[in-house]
Amino acid sequence: MKVLEVKDLEVRYGGIRALKGVSLSLEEGQITVLLGANGAGKSSLLKAISGLVKPSAGSIQLWGQETRGLPAYRITGLGVAHAPEGRGMFASLSVRENLQLGGFLAPSTELPTRIEEALTLFPRLKERYNQLAGSLSGGEQQMLALARALVAKPRLLLLDEPSLGLAPIISQEIFRTIRQVHQTGLSVLVVEQNARLALQVADYAYVLKTGEVETHGLANDIKGLEQVGKAYLGVT
Amino acid sequence: MSSGYITQQLINGLAIGSLYALVAVGLSMVYGILRLINFAHGDLMMIAGMFGATLFLWLSKSPLLFFMVLALLAGLLGLVFERIAYRPLRGAPEVNLLITSFAVSSILQVGMQMLFSSSPRRFETVASLSRLYQIGSVQIRGADMATFFITLLVAVLLTWFTRRTRTGIAMRAVSENLDTSMLMGINPSRPIALAFFIGSFLAGVAGVLWGWKYGQVDPLIGFLPGLKAFVAAVIGGIGSIPGAFLGGYILGMAEVFFVGFLPPSFSGYRDVFVFSLLFIVLLVKPQGLLGQTKGRRA
Structure with a gap:
């Protein structure tokens, strides 16, 4: 069973569509990284999954159960832990x-x-x-x-920019720990600006651009993509 | 001016300060968790007083039972208004909550006037509370002593509750950051309702003690103490429970010393002085004495 299945998700803030029909799915026990520039909708997606923002359309299923519209504290009760931005x-x-x-x-x-x-x-x-x-x-x-x-002993861990504002050595320590806890079978969805670091530990990656999924694939394949290299890894 | 006189004034200040503190702490808790300035809070104190004046004969055999019934009445009424008046407004601008609390205040005042008439009612007391106890050179009324020790007990219990119990810690978490507290699995409706209950219960406690101190109650007695308790909460730093106690005592002391040490012709300006004190404290420390600067709530 999929841990998480998001289909055609839309989030609006007033008249602005932060997510314009995002679909994404997470395999049990994998680390999935969500890449993208500022304003791509990464945090909005995490907040929609954990129930902090109410999507205007689409569906979110956690372990096969539709959770769109549930209050955040109920979603926590299902086994989701969200370390917010x-x-x-x-x-x-x-x-x-x-x-x-x-x-x-x-x-x-x-x-x-x-x-x-x-x-x-x-x-x-x-x-x-x-x-x-x-x-x-x-x-x-x-x-x-x-x-x-x-x-909280979650089954799904949502992390929003765990390396933000940290010295490189500390970021590495954080990601080492993420990898360590993942070995216990925990599924992880992590939003990260530091693509190089995140792709080192991730199994799978999604790239968001202005509210839409631009591309997705195995972390190793994503690393090699030219547009990802240019945009997020500083490759010229 | 003898030291006995000063001690006597100190004790009077503690007595009235305790009452302000009991009312202020509920205001501060509810503000901390909901950002609601509850103008109806003093009226819950009045409700307990009015029913206390009516039910005394029925309950006079046990002062403790009398006390608990009235405090519970105020507490439950607070819960009811949270449910029907404030909860539907959650997420609305804070000023809507404020205006609603004015409406609740009017409903309570007019409701009591219709139920009991607006004339003052005698609030019966028991002998041990109206007696004056002579300790050294100072005299203390039983009711004042009871007020002080009850407030002390409340302070200890509340500190224990908010620091040591799971529910109390959750309440502080909701006060600080609503969204993150929900991510912890806390259903914020529970701590919010509990804050209302505890605050209103304590207003009820204050209402009974008020009746014992002044001997009479009427449907409008809630307004001024409610306002002064609000001043006390703001002086102490609104949202802070220790701040509410501190503010209550500062206000009580200031009031008593103002009246006790200045010529009698000044005593009519007591309330002017109290509210001026608020300005001065806020000029020096805008967040109140123990308040935290908050800007974290979305």
Whole structure:
């Protein structure tokens, strides 16, 4: 069964169509990367999948169930964790509280183990455990966003620009971890500006352009495409 | 001016400040989570007072039961209005919520006038609360002491609730960022309804304590305390629960000291002074004393 099947999806903000009929599907246990310039509609697509924006047309199926129009908290309950653009920290809450919220739907007996597991992936967060999330550095906040999403034990992880504003070495660390958690069978859909980095870990790639799918294919094939090379990889 | 006099004024300030704090904390919680400035909040205090004046004989055997019934009444009424008046407006501009709260306020005031008449009603008390206790050189009324300790208990319980319980943490999360809180799996309707319930319940508590302090109630007593509690919440930093307590006590103290230390001819300007204090605090700290600068909500 497909993890995610999006068909002819349209999202409008007032009179502007951010997505103009996007179709996309995700295989179980794969990392899929969503490439595209600013304003291509990548974040809108993630938000539509997780229920934060209401699409005006089309369909979204998660594990075969139509979810278009469901509120975001119900979609989270199906096993989707979305680490939103700009990391979505609760800045006035501590690292501990942020992680606890990641497991809001988890049985409370399991929560401590899950948090412990997430902290072993990011030992740095352990040192900051009782600090306010707003006091963390950009890289630490991204780690927290990822850790918090993992505490939910999702079946599908949606990541919006995990490398945004981070030093290259930290970005690499983040992507290494994404790869690591993916080995547990987790499906991942990641939006990324840093195409080179993302294509290294991805199985499959979609390229969005002004609200439409421009092309898609295996990550290796996409890497070789001339227009992708020019536009996103800095190849001349 | 003796130190006994100053201590006495301090105690009076604590008593009235506690009342403001109890009303302010509900206002602040609801504002924090919904960005609603609830002008009907003081009227829930009045409702508890009005029904308290009516039900006293029926409940006089147990002050605790009396208390709980009235606070629950206010709490449930708050829930009802959240459901029928505010929830349908979720996502609408904040000013629509504000205007709606004026309507709710009028409904409550006029409703009580029709049900009970607009003349003041005597609010019965129990002997232990109306007694004056002599401690050293100061005198404390039982009702004031009860008010202070109840407020202290509320502060401790609320701090525990918002810091230590899953629901309380979820409530703070919804206050900070609605969208992200939904991504955590939180259905925001629940913390919002709970904030209304807790806030209205505490307004009910304040209503009973108000009745015991002043001995009479009428359908319009909610307005001024509601407004002052709002000032207290803004001084403390609206949206912040510790801020609401701090603001309540600052306001109570300021009011008492203004009246207690200036010549009697000034005492008529008490409310002018209170509202001027708001201007001064906001000039120096626009977000209030413990408030956070917020710009994160879409």
